[in-house]
Amino acid sequence: MRVAIVGAGVMGCTTALSLAARGVDVTLLERSVPGAEASSAAAGILGAQAELHRHADDVATFVAARAAWGPWARELREHTGIDVGHRVSGVLRVARTGDERAALAEEVAWQTARSLRASLLDGAAARQIEPELSPDVVAAAHFPEDAQVDPPALLRALMAAAARSSFVTVRAGATVERLVVESDRCVGVMLDGAPFRADAVVLAAGSWSSLVAGLPADMPAVRPVRGQIVLLDERPPRARTIVFGGDCYVVPRGDGRVLCGSTMEHAGFRKEVTAQGLHTILSGAIACVPSLAAAQFAGAWSNFRPHAAGDRPLIGPSPMAGLFLATGHYRNGILLSKVTADAVARVVVGPAPTG
Ligand SMILES: Cc1cc2nc3c(=O)[nH]c(=O)nc-3n(C[C@H](O)[C@H](O)[C@H](O)COP(=O)(O)OP(=O)(O)OC[C@H]3O[C@@H](n4cnc5c(N)ncnc54)[C@H](O)[C@@H]3O)c2cc1C
Structure with a gap:
């Protein structure tokens, strides 16, 4: 299976690593420098409770997202030698x-x-x-x-892990112009005027997500x-x-x-x-x-x-077959990155065969 990910911020990079951990070949397509936009600019607060504001729907996700950080920071350090600055500072x-x-x-x-x-x-x-x-x-x-992490260190660790993975190819300076759609299914992206075909495409282009041409009309704007x-x-x-x-x-x-x-x-x-x-x-x-x-x-x-219209991040399947979403995380994209990546990887790959 080959997956193309549009955007190499924290969402694109973490999703690439989650897919790679499942044995999927991933190409990360980044128009600029990986990690150079919102993800490295963030304060890095893992404010599961400070950011809840009594949104009952978010409690389980936010708390699980925060809990994922201890093991994830350790795994990144063991794998890359980079300390991402995870501290439970309250x-x-x-x-x-x-x-x-x-x-x-x-x-x-x-x-x-x-x-x-x-x-x-x-x-x-x-x-x-x-x-x-x-x-x-x-x-x-x-x-x-x-808690907190240090976003620039985190993005360096994610890029180092991606570079070490035989499943991940990073193409910096690669602007995705539009989706390639055949019979209502997304089958790749247009890159520098040429099609790049993939079994699945993950849109992780942050604030620029809605600027990619060919998206389904009923997808909430970012x-x-x-x-x-x-x-x-x-x-x-x-x-x-x-x-x-x-x-x-x-x-x-x-x-x-x-x-x-x-x-x-x-x-x-x-x-x-x-x-x-x-x-x-x-x-x-x-x-x-x-x-x-x-x-x-x-x-x-x-x-x-x-920020996605409707105030909820866009995670998982989209209205178009072959297109998956990991975008619109607004104030909490660092906090939610690991749980989002794992959720997206699960739906892209599909359930493990039984028996
Ligand atoms: C000032 C500030 C403080 C923040 N503080 C926190 C915080 O404390 N805690 C927290 O959890 N979150 C925080 N956030 C939010 C968090 O930074 C974001 O939710 C998160 O980084 C979004 O990650 P992303 O990967 O979706 O987007 P980005 O990091 O913006 O990455 C998107 C990438 O897609 C690329 N791209 C776009 N279009 C294309 C295209 N057509 N082709 C190829 N590549 C493309 C871009 O170049 C970019 O690299 C903060 C954000 C800001 C701005």
């Missing part, structure tokens, strides 16, 4: 007002009723977990099992939502817990690097870092963790979260 979502505290109390009650570990702390207890928290924090929801990130260098390293406050977050890597994010902007494909973006992110981050005011500015970037 998340504190902070409140400064009584109303914010009441909202957190409801969230914690909703989660604990579903057997998830979460607690509502007063300000002093929250500062015991993260001493750098602002003194005006009156309460925090603590999700101790939420659109970009820009996010900006600021990188600070804290010397010596002080902050240690991921902090969410208002519409910002602070992600200490543990080695002095602190990522602060992020904006949510409908700006088309304008990959810019703006004065307003920097201002919003840095003022939000310093309000949560005041000592960051003295940290060194180390960089800033932006990229595009792939």
Whole structure:
């Protein structure tokens, strides 16, 4: 069986490895540099609980996605020698007002009723977990099992694993122009004016997914939502817990690097870092963790979260035979990458023969 995957972000690369583990020949088609878009730009929060927002449908998937990360990070390290920075650093979502505290109390009650570990702390207890928290924090929801990875290291590990696999071929600089469809079935893609035939095609083109010509008309559109990130260098390293406050977050890597994010902007494909973006992110981050005011500015970037109409990621079979989807993961593509890849590989390959 030969599978073509369109796009070599975290979805395309991880799906390629899941298919390769099942003995499938995979060609990863990437128009640019593998991993260079949203996947390497992400903050890398595995916020299964911080990102739930009482979506009952997501509980099992989000928690399974987070649980998959320990073994997956270990496997990547053993296989490639690259540490992807998996750390169970926990998340504190902070409140400064009584109303914010009441909202957190409801969230914690909703989660604990579903057997998830979460607690509502007063300000002093929250500062015991993260001493750098602002003194005006009156309460925090603590999700101790939420975690993080380092996305650039992750993408390097995925590419190294792909390069070592005899089942995976990576073609960088290969732009898929459109699907090749015969008798209502996707039988390959058009690449530089020539057909590339495959038994199955997986669309993993992130925010650019809807720009591939020939997609079924009833497939939900995927659109970009820009996010900006600021990188600070804290010397010596002080902050240690991921902090969410208002519409910002602070992600200490543990080695002095602190990522602060992020904006949510409908700006088309304008990959810019703006004065307003920097201002919003840095003022939000310093309000949560005041000592960051003295940290060194180390960089800033932006990229595009792939948001699917209907607010659900597109995973598995599509309305067209031969075409499978691994796209539209919006704010949680790193968290969901391994479980998505395994689910897509299972449907592409089909059930194992019985007897
Ligand atoms: C600022 C920011 C912060 C984020 N933080 C987090 C976080 O903390 N935790 C989390 O879980 N998620 C986070 N996300 C979301 C996460 O990054 C995405 O959901 C995820 O990376 C999407 O992966 P992808 O492989 O679908 O897309 P991408 O990484 O964008 O990859 C798509 C690839 O397809 C290629 N491509 C497109 N069109 C074609 C074509 N026609 N032919 C060939 N190749 C093509 C592109 O060049 C690209 O390399 C964040 C995103 C952003 C922008």
